[in-house]
Each structure stands twice: as C-alpha cells, then as structure tokens.
Amino acid sequence: MVRRAVVKGVGHYLPDRVVPNAEFEKTLDTTDEWIKARSGIESRHFAAPDQTTSDLATQAAKAALDMAGMDGNDIDAIVLATSTADLTFPSAATMVQHAIGNTKGYAFDVQAVCAGFVYALSNANALILSGQADRVLVIGAETFSRIMDWTDRSTCVLFGDGAGAIILEAQEGDGTSADRGILSTDLNSDGRYKDLLYVDGGVSTQNTGMLRMVGKEVFRHAVEKLAQTAHTALDKVGLGPDDVSWVVPHQANIRIIQSTAKKLGVEMDRVVVTVQNHGNTSAASIPLALSVGVARGQIKTGDLIVTEAIGGGLAWGAVVVRW
Known part of the structure; x- marks a missing residue:
C-alpha cells in the first residue's frame, strides 16, 4: 500500500463584474x-476595487470545503498559488x-x-506523501x-x-496507475527566458510595474513545453x-490549447475549455477549469486528468491525477 493525495472537494469563485470584449473597443484599437x-x-471577470486576491481565494476555499463536507480546522496546510498577493507580506494564504x-x-x-497551481499541487502532494499533512x-x-x-x-x-480551490486528503492506494489521487508530477523552469513574460517592477525596484509579454515567443515555447511536460508526467x-x-x-x-492538444495526441472533445468566459486567470485558471468541469458533469470520479501550465520564468509543469 502507498500513500496518495486524493481529491475530496473543489470550488471556485469569480468576481461579479463581467467585462465583454466590446468594452475594450471604447479605449483601444x-x-x-x-x-x-x-x-x-x-x-x-474583474475584481471590485475593494476585493483582494485573498478575498477571491477565501470564497473558492469555502466552496471546496462545502463540497468536501469539511470546515476550516479539518485542514492541515494551505498552499496558495498567486503572483498578485494582497501585500508584500504576510502571505495571502495566511489571510485565507x-x-x-x-x-x-x-x-x-x-x-x-x-504555472503556479501546478507547482502548488506538486508541493501539496509532497506534503501528503511525506506525512507532513493529511489534508x-x-x-x-x-x-x-x-x-x-x-x-x-x-x-x-x-x-x-x-x-479556484481543491482539497487533497491522504488515502491508501495499491501503488498502481489505477489508484485515485495524484499519480505523478513534472516541474520545470528556465530563467534564460525571463524577458518573454514578466512584470517590469517589484518590491526591490520600488515600482509596482505592469505585465509585459512577447506573445509570439511565449506561444512557441508554450506548445512545445506543455506537450513535453504532459508526456513526461504520463x-x-x-x-x-x-x-x-x-x-x-x-x-x-x-490556439495554444488546441495546438498543445494536437501535439499531445488528444482530441479537443477531451479538453476542458473555459478561456472564453474567464480569460487568462494565471494560477487560478486550472482550478477554475477543474471546478467548472465538475459542475458541468464532465469530470467524474475515476477519470484520469492531466493538467499542464506554463508561465513567466519561464516555469512549466504537469500533474496527472485520477479523480
């Protein structure tokens, strides 16, 4: 028998304000x-002026706890993936x-x-496998x-x-790919590509900064690296x-989703797609899509799921989990 990190609940939260593409026509070419x-x-969706990242995270966490039939003190550890924390410190996770x-x-x-959620999921899996946390x-x-x-x-x-949020719980498995829970993870990064996607400010530069991206290069790296990391994890x-x-x-x-699926050898009817309604929500996008996929009735117990992501760093990775 082996220890596995099994999904017990999932949830998500989106701010009330919905911004259609037409709204950008007023100010941009x-x-x-x-x-x-x-x-x-x-x-x-855009957060209200008085909403912070930890506010959104808390609502998603509560939804996941409700699905799992748990309360806050049933949790041993919280791992929150974000690049837009409320404050320089303390962590948004402690606020949640x-x-x-x-x-x-x-x-x-x-x-x-x-790639933050893939990294967070991998860290959470390691905490459970090492016995440092049960939930x-x-x-x-x-x-x-x-x-x-x-x-x-x-x-x-x-x-x-x-x-988006997910709750993992330690359970015993047989040590085969038929087990429920996280079966494998694959993490990568390469700092040589920092200038392809970054924010041009931060604490030590005394400037909040704005997002900058070389779109064509990010696209090229994304398709290659996402298919590679998914294959490796499988x-x-x-x-x-x-x-x-x-x-x-x-x-x-x-287009990245379609090209990656083709390179991976998976038809689009086996890909959960939410980008049309949410845009790119960075570290939130995978747990959001998982929660929506469950709510739609797409993802069911026993399904084999592959998640993969790439972001600034460049950092990328994949997780294989049996739901």
Missing part, C-alpha cells in the same frame, strides 16, 4: 472579433487561513505565475487586472481575475494520451 480570433476569449477559521495548520504562498487546501487566485497596461492591446485584453506512471479522460490545461489562449 481593437474589436470583439479581433480578440476572439486571436485568443478565443469573449469575456472575463484566518478567514476560514483554521487555527491549527500552516499556510504559505507559491509564486510560479501561470491540504490548494488554491490558485489572481487579480491580474491590477497589473495591466490598459494601453497595450496585446496583453490587457487577455487576462481576468478569479480563484510516462512516469506508464500511461499515454489514450488513457486520458480529460486534459485540463492552463486557460491562456484557445
């Missing part, structure tokens, strides 16, 4: 058709910890930009609307705000594309 053709995005009434566990943030709340939450350059039509139309447990029930990718751009 762009159109709804232009945005949809290049990204697949039709609308996205307080908001859900958890007084016995520990909480920390993970920052790997759009881990893993969250991806972002307010990317706060770091947009509203004059840059190539980036500001792509991103949105939101949060290979680790002796599985292949034909075994996959659903690919739940980072929701950055429909």
